[in-house]
Amino acid sequence: MEINADFTRRAAVHAARLPWVPSPMAGVERRMLDRIGGEVARATSIVRYAPDSSFSPHTHGGGEEFFVLEGVFQDEHGDYPPGSYVRNPPGSRHTPGSAAGCTILVKLHQFDPDDRTHVRTETAGSTFGPATGRPGVGLVPLFEDATERVRLERWAPGLPVACDPEGGIELLVLEGSFTEGGECFERHAWLRLPPGAPLRAEAGAEGCLLWVKEGHLRDVRGMRPAAAVP
Numbered sequence: 001m002e003i004n005a006d007f008t009r010r011a012a013v014h015a016a017r018l019p020w021v022p023s024p025m026a027g028v029e030r031r032m033l034d035r036i037g038g039e040v041a042r043a044t045s046i047v048r049y050a051p052d053s054s055f056s057p058h059t060h061g062g063g064e065e066f067f068v069l070e071g072v073f074q075d076e077h078g079d080y081p082p083g084s085y086v087r088n089p090p091g092s093r094h095t096p097g098s099a100a101g102c103t104i105l106v107k108l109h110q111f112d113p114d115d116r117t118h119v120r121t122e123t124a125g126s127t128f129g130p131a132t133g134r135p136g137v138g139l140v141p142l143f144e145d146a147t148e149r150v151r152l153e154r155w156a157p158g159l160p161v162a163c164d165p166e167g168g169i170e171l172l173v174l175e176g177s178f179t180e181g182g183e184c185f186e187r188h189a190w191l192r193l194p195p196g197a198p199l200r201a202e203a204g205a206e207g208c209l210l211w212v213k214e215g216h217l218r219d220v221r222g223m224r225p226a227a228a229v230p
Contacts, residue, residue: 089115
């Protein structure tokens, strides 16, 4: 299966308009944003767990990154309320589920094979700091290394936003809206721009809260792994 598999091109998905696609596990459904592979894949998805649903125990050979959008995600390591950001590196193992139900953004098989850094950050109630050289933008850093930066951004109402991310960028709308390329992005809409493509956007009248990942698309050759593992 290939969905938005050309990482040299702009990709946009208005996920809230898509049907939920069942996974192999009862009660777990997905809206796919990009994907290369079948059930074992390099993938970016919005995943919904019905109350009292769970997924089989599994090891993330290629790593897993997720952000909790709604509800409480759970595994044997704890509970993850809305705003939780987690990185489970290659080799990590868990049994995910949700007693109350939840919705999460998930990225699979997108880690450096040697990465062994676990990250867990709770962002609820976080204070947004000013973004250097970007008036009207507030930031909550989530993760940074030599190849990528992950953060929450809050854009002031009506703010014009211009930046030139050298290594590509992904944005998921959490609240509010923005326009880019004549297209309006509302809650759970997703935009991916390739390396070298400038971001020229404008926040909606109510402003915008975003999950942002930048710099991770520099090596577009590495976007198509020969073999993926869950």
